[in-house]
Amino acid sequence: MGRKQGILIALALLAGAIASAIYWGGSETAGSGRTKNSDEFVARTGTAIDPETHPGRALFEQNCASCHMGGVPKAPAKVWLEMMAPDAILAAMRGGVMKQQAARLSPAEQEQVAEYLTRTRLADFHPPAPPKQCTGAAAEFTGAAPALLSWGHDNNRFFPAEAGGLTAADLPRLKLKWAFAYPNAVRGRSQPVIGWNTIFVGSQDGTVYAFDLASGCTKWTFRASAEVRTAIVADPAAKRLYFGDVLGRAYALDAMTGKALWRTKVDEHPNATITGSPTLGGGSLLVPVSSLEVTSAADPAYNCCTFRGALAALDPATGAIRWKSYVIPGEPRVQSRTARGSTILAPSGAPVWTTPTYDAARNRVYVGTGENYSSPADGNSDALIAFDASSGKRLWQVQLTPRDAWNVGCMVGNEACPKEHGPDFDLSASPLLVPLAGGRDILVAGQKSGMVHGIDPQTGKIVWSRRLGHGGTQGGVHFGMAADGGTVYVPVVDMADTRDGRKYDTSQNGAGIHAIDAASGKVLWRQHAADRCGGRDYCDPGVSAAATAIPGAVLDGHLDGWFRAYAKDDGKLLWSYDTTREIATVTGAKGRGGSMSGPGAAVYQGHLVFNSGYGMYYHMPGNLLLVFGK
Ligand code: HEC
Structure with missing residues (x-):
């Protein structure tokens, strides 16, 4: 990683901390201009994890990166996976389109991959509570x-x-x-x-x-x-x-x-x-x-x-x-x-x-x-x-x-x-x-x-x-x-x-x-x-x-x-x-x-x-x- 990139990531992390642990980066149109690195896209609704040292990183690199780093048409690039909710990533691996690709991973390893991608500790993530149903x-x-x-x-x-x-x-x-x-x-x-x-x-x-x-x-x-x-x-x-x-x-x-x-x-x-x-x-x-x-x-x-x-x-x-x-x-x-x-x-x-x-x-x-x-x-x-x-x-x-x-x-x-x-x-x-x-x-x-x-x-x-x-x-x-x-x-x-x-x-x-x-x-x-x-x-x-x-x-x-x-x-x-x-x-x-x-x-x-x-x-x-x- 270049020095500049390092500084930018540090800034992005700092931004997350300042905004009382709730800051999501992201990008596009008005925006193509705003993106500095994919860290800005990341969801952080609780304690941020360090993507550099998180065990999910190696698991992603070994099992997912070959397709999701632009290698395979149709496979969404990593930056989009990072914007998904962690439960949706887990669902893709457990019962969805990635079941086969994630079959070699244990449930705990699947969770680590979801944590790494979303930079969110699963313990801090709360799946949407069912909103009030009309009667x-x-x-x-x-x-x-x-x-x-x-x-x-x-x-x-x-x-x-x-x-x-x-x-x-x-x-x-x-x-x-x-x-x-x-x-x-x-x-x-x-x-x-x-x-x-x-x-x-x-x-x-x-x-x-x-x-x-x-x-x-x-x-x-x-x-x-x-x-x-x-x-x-x-x-x-x-x-x-x-x-x-x-x-x-x-x-x-x-x-x-x-x-x-x-x-x-x-x-x-x-x-x-x-x-x-x-x-x-x-x-x-x-x-x-x-x-x-x-x-x-x-x-x-x-x-x-x-x-x-x-x-x-x-x-x-x-x-x-x-x-x-x-x-x-x-x-x-x-x-x-x-x-x-x-x-x-x-x-x-x-x-x-x-x-x-x-x-x-x-x-x-x-x-x-x-x-x-x-x-x-x-x-x-x-x-x-x-x-x-x-x-x-x-x-x-x-x-x-x-x-x-x-x-x-x-x-x-x-x-x-x-x-x-x-x-x-x-x-x-x-x-x-x-x-x-x-x-x-x-x-x-x-x-x-x-x-x-x-x-x-x-x-x-x-x-x-x-x-x-x-x-x-x-x-x-x-x-x-x-x-x-x-x-x-x-x-x-x-x-x-x-x-x-x-x-x-x-x-x-x-x-x-x-x-x-x-x-x-x-x-x-x-x-x-x-x-x-x-x-x-x-x-x-x-x-x-x-x-x-x-x-x-x-x-x-x-x-x-x-x-x-x-x-x-x-x-x-x-x-x-x-x-x-x-x-x-x-x-x-x-x-x-x-x-x-x-x-x-x-x-x-x-x-x-x-x-x-x-x-x-x-x-x-x-x-x-x-x-x-x-
Ligand atoms: C052999 C290539 C390949 C590998 C390896 C692979 N994927 Fe995928 N992935 C794809 C393709 C292609 C799609 C798009 C499928 C579609 O839209 O029908 C996809 C879609 C997804 C999606 C989006 C699911 C959705 O609901 O739209 C997620 C999340 C995902 N992959 C996560 C992973 C994870 C995590 C791993 C590693 C455990 C992984 N993938 C490994 C090719 C791959």
Whole structure:
């Protein structure tokens, strides 16, 4: 291990200790930039173990590493196993897909492997207690079907009054109705969908819940083996739910029973993952494919890189893949060798973190891509790409930042860093398709660079570009914008200290919410949230989570743990709520929120529902689902 890596691991361990023995690292999109080593991904809910000396290490190396260090397609890379809950790893070895591979290990040795991978002492791990079961009328699925079809009602994340039953005037009357603390979790990354008086939401230990909206009891639960970071997507007519897990599998459940209808591994690459939410469009379930090979790439002995971002169209009834289009059309080819003799393959990367945007009028689907992982960079990274929704044929693409080849080797400062040493300016927010006057429309795409672009959906031509912040690996536009008519709300992160050694022009810092005109990109107002962190650890005033719009207001959770609502016309603060206070939950246990990032709020019949807690990339951990009503 290099000296720098050693220091980073020490820092990560220290971070875990400081955050009162509950700190989970992790990474991705807004994030590819945040990862320094796999230790940051590790779950620590109790006393941390020392992975260097733990007996599970040798057992893993002898029995598992040959396949799980990138050697075998389909075998999830170690960094993903590290993010699983220890009981799920044990279940895989004892009765699941790894039964044969783990057969030579004694039960005690299997436990050591699970402890080593999760850096968690099993004695400190508590399997999720069964949440309170609904009985009687509360167990039934009644009332309006889900309003939320995809990533925030429609992709523009605007809930009209008919669907959400919530307008700016209602905000001062909102009260916390109940809260739930996700067990074994330090973050809530899955955006809820609400329908039939039920909240459907995924969680870090892989459990998907169906909560009664009124009382918080559960109608059913389903356990995927790995974390669910995507939104739950509902098809109200078929009464089906769809989502992805971090091991690259897409699922369909029966919304009424929670029974799995199918599951499909969408990509065989060891590092493939699904964290962008799937979208229903053109009769298919459109699933974005991303990866964390950007992290494996930091090992100078690793043959970097072979992952290519992709978009797949699945049959919603069976899960069969109808078509799959890689954003880098050709397979990566050997380009050169490093001083250590490992191979550099390119072009690679361009992961798809964004929820696909479906355009019914043109039967097209648009996705944004992230950076290349290896040198030379190509024209497919940091790009917006249009595909035909029936065939998967590429129709156009527009690259917004050229020559962006970057991997975690650049953060560690080793020879694995591509020579471009690119800025890591992913398109990580889902592009919005905004209707304009005169029957035209425009795509609005935000980037981690702090730039927002208006693009003609027909041709891919850039109509306007606007800078709203300095951007960075943890800057610019992250998880999602929202549009109310021609007004686009753009949350910007722009952390003061991105902890990646880069310096940004602080005079350009755009942390806050911006309202812009979709036709021209003109800024209508901007609101910089007051810094209420007071020097607190892992607290930052930026806005990373996806915005949600209702009539007269935009709603967003901030990295400082405050959820805020701003007026549509002038950005005035209308309502705010501190989610980091101690809160009594439906199970009787006390819980606490933290930073908000990733998904945004869901709105349904006068209720406002969102997660709080984002224990990764040095943000405040927390594990709450919060349900507000009038
Ligand atoms: C011969 C290759 C090979 C070996 C050896 C191996 N694995 Fe796997 N592992 C795989 C493959 C392939 C998959 C993906 C299976 C799938 O998704 O159907 C997998 C999946 C897994 C999963 C995910 C399970 C899930 O629920 O999705 C876990 C956890 C895991 N392996 C742990 C281990 C551990 C621990 C060891 C060592 C005791 C081990 N594996 C040894 C190939 C291997």
